[in-house]
Amino acid sequence: MSQYTKNPPLNVDDVAADPLEQFLRWLEDARAAGMIEPGAMALATADAQARPSLRIVLFKGLHEGAFTFYTDYRGRKAQELAVNPVAAATFWWDRLERQVRIEGPIHPLPRALSAAYFATRYRGSQLAAHASRQSSVVRDRSELDARLAEIEARYADGPVPLPEHWGGYGLTPQHIEFWQGRGGRFHDRLRYAREGSTWRLERLEP
Numbered sequence: 295m296s297q298y299t300k301n302p303p304l305n306v307d308d309v310a311a312d313p314l315e316q317f318l319r320w321l322e323d324a325r326a327a328g329m330i331e332p333g334a335m336a337l338a339t340a341d342a343q344a345r346p347s348l349r350i351v352l353f354k355g356l357h358e359g360a361f362t363f364y365t366d367y368r369g370r371k372a373q374e375l376a377v378n379p380v381a382a383a384t385f386w387w388d389r390l391e392r393q394v395r396i397e398g399p400i401h402p403l404p405r406a407l408s409a410a411y412f413a414t415r416y417r418g419s420q421l422a423a424h425a426s427r428q429s430s431v432v433r434d435r436s437e438l439d440a441r442l443a444e445i446e447a448r449y450a451d452g453p454v455p456l457p458e459h460w461g462g463y464g465l466t467p468q469h470i471e472f473w474q475g476r477g478g479r480f481h482d483r484l485r486y487a488r489e490g491s492t493w494r495l496e497r498l499e500p
């Protein structure tokens with residue numbers, strides 16, 4: 295059991311006025327600490343009956359103040375976001391004993407942005423995005439492999455276009471909380487709340 299004694303105190307004077315800048319500092323710390331996937335975030339959505347679901351996605355940068363990730367627009371999370379366009383995300387960087395929590399509305403990204411990102415992906419990932427219908431039930435792996443082979447043949451050696459059903463979302467934070475472990479379970483929690491074009495910064499009890 296960790297004693298959470300790594301971190302120096304986290305005070306309101308130590309953090310950036312802009313939580314997005316503060317987030318980027320901590321993400322960089324996580325990278326420097328050698329975390330394998332520092333951009334992995336748990337993303338919670340909920341269906342029309344407010345039943346939650348949760349999965350990991352990869353953070354792919356900030357766009358106009360929103361946390362972006364990419365996915366299939368037909369999968370379960372996309373269906374839930376279509377009826378309930380709000381989400382929560384959490385990063386946990388164990389090597390740093392730090393957590394960041396984000397909550398807010400979410401929107402599909404502009405097609406041009408998704409296309410630009412898609413073009414940077416490995417060819418294998420591009421082909422897989424065409425071949426998979428995320429979150430659908432499939433009979434067995436061979437059916438998927440056959441579909442992938444079909445897609446490979448379709449595009450041969452040419453460029454792979456952005457699939458209609460694939461793209462990004464942006465989660466625009468209304469709240470961002472920075473948590474870090476401290477000794478005796480007396481952890482630090484600083485939460486930013488959006489107030490118009492500025493942020494209110496408050497300490498929460500651990």
Ligand SMILES: Cc1cc2nc3c(=O)[nH]c(=O)nc-3n(C[C@H](O)[C@H](O)[C@H](O)COP(=O)(O)O)c2cc1C
Pocket residue numbers: 331334347348349350351352353363364365366369370371372428429
């Ligand atoms: C480390 C890691 C990174 C992942 N990154 C993504 C991602 O960026 N986009 C994505 O759609 N799924 C990603 N997944 C898979 C999702 O966790 C999930 O299985 C998938 O998105 C289907 O979720 P849904 O059925 O709720 O829509 C990742 C899984 C792991 C473990």
